[in-house]
């Protein structure tokens with residue numbers, strides 16, 4: 402199976418993390434996620450993080466640090482999540498694609514349903 406490389410932004414300000422709900426039609430639809438999306442061919446990770454955050458949330462990350470890389474095989478798809486911590490950005494986040502957003506305290510993230518691959522991310526926060 403080909404592996405899809407994904408840039409994932411854990412946007413964390415003080416003790417809260419910004420999460421978004423995936424639409425029903427998407428892969429792993431209806432679950433909560435960290436904003437992000439496929440890395441384009443030849444694109445640097447930080448550039449992909451900035452592009453995806455702008456496209457999805459109308460914000461421009463200014464402080465980005467690599468957090469972890471997670472490889473996961475779903476039954477229908479293999480993903481490689483390149484996860485970054487975003488600790489500062491320009492703008493005010495809005496769900497530009499109509500996706501619901503929430504600022505969850507780190508300690509409450511377990512109350513949301515995330516894709517299986519995200520479990521390893523939650524352990525690091």
Ligand SMILES: Nc1nc2c([nH]c(=O)n2[C@@H]2O[C@H](COP(=O)(O)OP(=O)(O)OP(=O)(O)O)[C@@H](O)[C@H]2O)c(=O)[nH]1
Pocket residue numbers: 405407408409427428429433434435436437438439478480482516517518519
């Ligand atoms: N953005 C994001 N994607 C995640 C997370 N966890 C996780 O397993 N993924 C997977 O990584 C892939 C991200 O792809 P994507 O959001 O760009 O695209 P998509 O497959 O939903 O739709 P598309 O192909 O129409 O762009 C999906 O297969 C998604 O299920 C996460 O926290 N954030």
